Amino acid sequence: MNYSKNKLFIDNIAVDKIIKRFGTPTYCYSYNQLKKNIFNFEKNFNKLNPLICFAVKANNNVKILNEIGKLGLGADVVSKGELMAALKSNINPRKIVFSGVGKTSNEIEFAAKKNILLINAESKSEIKAISKISNKISKSIDIGLRLNPNVDAKTIKEITTGKNSNKFGLNEKEVLDLVKEYKNSKFVNIKCLSVHIGSQITSHTPYLRTLNAIQKIIDKSKFRFEYVDLGGGMGINYGQENKLLNYKKYSQHISKFIKKNKVKIIFEPGRSIIGSAGYLLTKIIYIKKTNKINFIILDSGMNDLMRPALYKAYHRIIPCKKSKTKISKIHDFVGPICETTDKFLSVKTFQKLNEGDNIVICDVGAYGKVLSSNYNLRIGASEIIVKNSKVLRIRKKENLNNII
Numbered sequence: 001m002n003y004s005k006n007k008l009f010i011d012n013i014a015v016d017k018i019i020k021r022f023g024t025p026t027y028c029y030s031y032n033q034l035k036k037n038i039f040n041f042e043k044n045f046n047k048l049n050p051l052i053c054f055a056v057k058a059n060n061n062v063k064i065l066n067e068i069g070k071l072g073l074g075a076d077v078v079s080k081g082e083l084m085a086a087l088k089s090n091i092n093p094r095k096i097v098f099s100g101v102g103k104t105s106n107e108i109e110f111a112a113k114k115n116i117l118l119i120n121a122e123s124k125s126e127i128k129a130i131s132k133i134s135n136k137i138s139k140s141i142d143i144g145l146r147l148n149p150n151v152d153a154k155t156i157k158e159i160t161t162g163k164n165s166n167k168f169g170l171n172e173k174e175v176l177d178l179v180k181e182y183k184n185s186k187f188v189n190i191k192c193l194s195v196h197i198g199s200q201i202t203s204h205t206p207y208l209r210t211l212n213a214i215q216k217i218i219d220k221s222k223f224r225f226e227y228v229d230l231g232g233g234m235g236i237n238y239g240q241e242n243k244l245l246n247y248k249k250y251s252q253h254i255s256k257f258i259k260k261n262k263v264k265i266i267f268e269p270g271r272s273i274i275g276s277a278g279y280l281l282t283k284i285i286y287i288k289k290t291n292k293i294n295f296i297i298l299d300s301g302m303n304d305l306m307r308p309a310l311y312k313a314y315h316r317i318i319p320c321k322k323s324k325t326k327i328s329k330i331h332d333f334v335g336p337i338c339e340t341t342d343k344f345l346s347v348k349t350f351q352k353l354n355e356g357d358n359i360v361i362c363d364v365g366a367y368g369k370v371l372s373s374n375y376n377l378r379i380g381a382s383e384i385i386v387k388n389s390k391v392l393r394i395r396k397k398e399n400l401n402n403i404i
């Protein structure tokens with residue numbers, strides 16, 4: 001994304017032109033940026049030769065998943081729906097892992113019959129359910145055990161998943177007991193030890209603590225895991241971060257870990273693959289001026305992009321036409337939803353804006369469209385992709401009559 005003669009372009013196509021053709025609100029993805037993010041991720045970890053399973057929860061658009069699959073990645077899914085989307089996108093089942101604390105018997109059976117690589121189990125009860133299904137379909141099932149390492153990922157508390165106060169995973173003792181109990185089972189093959197400690201992580205320290213917790217399990221159990229799934233969580237630069245993840249240090253530590261333990265590494269990145277490749281294109285409906293605040297009322301709301309309302313996430317907002325005239329007054333960028341939390345951003349100064357101007361909310365490729373709803377009975381934003389100088393619609397526009 002760049003400005004040329006004060007006009008905003010995404011991969012050399014003027015955003016105003018895209019908006020004229022596709023309308024607002026629309027999620028727009030850049031194929032170039034997606035590809036760049038994947039190459040960067042691979043470069044950071046190339047010495048480890050990992051299996052990279054894209055976390056479908058971050059973005060489940062089938063066209064996006066198809067492009068990600070063609071670029072060599074597998075998928076990490078957390079529901080039958082996500083698994084179906086990954087399979088429909090032609091992602092190889094042998095590159096799919098299934099995580100999540102509440103898989104139903106129906107979901108487990110569906111996944112087992114599709115021959116996916118691993119079901120990462122998160123409780124004793126789940127392993128019992130998997131064993132029962134294995135018996136029913138006469139097929140042993142490859143599983144991972146998800147460890148909760150009780151490590152603080154030092155990120156937003158709502159997206160922290162690796163502390164013992166969180167619902168995810170099994171503690172050290174539970175993992176050790178389960179290994180003992182199931183290592184010779186004819187129903188489940190324990191193949192993997194998995195973790196995922198949170199999202200938008202910007203320090204390598206919590207990851208190193210997690211590696212130590214995994215090492216402890218390996219040493220104590222003396223069990224040979226074929227895979228270690230380190231999850232995702234790599235933070236991206238939304239524009240307010242003081243520091244970013246030191247991939248080099250993280251990768252070096254994993255290298256040492258692999259040398260010692262001879263395991264295949266799996267990653268489950270979501271945000272770092274698609275976050276910066278997505279933009280929410282929107283338009284100013286009205287500007288409402290009070291003494292202290294200019295409310296910039298957009299035609300997309302928290303139903304399109306929940307993250308700011310959900311956990312005060314920061315997203316840059318930029319105009320499609322740059323102006324040199326600055327207005328020193330609080331600008332609140334809000335949506336039309338009847339909730340006070342329907343606010344994207346508050347800034348102290350912004351350039352002069354007019355009703356009808358086109359606006360872009362940045363870095364919304366991950367946990368954007370997937371968290372959207374029809375709240376206030378509003379049509380959801382459609383999705384398009386810019387690829388090879390062409391713009392394609394990749395999710396149909398909703399029809400209000402169908403939703404009603």
Ligand SMILES: Cc1ncc(COP(=O)(O)O)c(C=O)c1O
Nearest residue numbers: 055196199232233268269270271
């Ligand atoms: C089990 C699991 N794996 C991977 C991810 C992806 O995380 P991120 O998008 O931060 O890389 C998540 C997200 O919360 C998750 O719960």
